[in-house]
Amino acid sequence: MEIVIALAIGVLAGSGVWLLLRPRTFQVIVGLSLISYAVNLFIFSMGRLSVDKVPVIEAGIVPDPAQMADPLPQALVLTAIVIGFAMTALYLVVLLASRGLTGTDHVDGKESDV
Incomplete structure (x- = not known):
């Protein structure tokens, strides 16, 4: 699982x-979007890639910290997605x-021969 996430981050960042x-300019905007997706995936993966772990604990129950997911990267990525959509709209x-x-x-305002 970690190899797949690492490869996805690398491909998104490299393509961006x-x-x-x-x-x-349109290619520049798509590149910025791909880099933001790569950063979001990187932040999300820093919260430990885990399956079937609760992000929020119930009242009165003290679970083992190894059985809990870290909710902070999830909140950061959710916020970054919303900001990314707004910035993409502004770029467009x-x-x-x-x-x-x-x-x-063209970025420099001139047509190229190529």
Whole structure:
């Protein structure tokens, strides 16, 4: 399980960095989104990957700490997902405004020969 998560984080981060280096603004936005997904997955995996463990304890019961999941990374990732959606919407609005003003979607504003 850890190998699959590590590979997923690596592929998302690598693809995100590659897309950030592209000349078009839409590819840059997708790259930022992929990097944010990789960071979210990394934070989530830092809370110990476990199955069938309770994130919240019941009143009056003191469970063994090894049988509890850490709820903090889950809360951080949930908050980061909401903020990521808002930032992606903002990026898209800026992309559309920039394309309307300049007439191109290249980052530097110039068309390339390639």
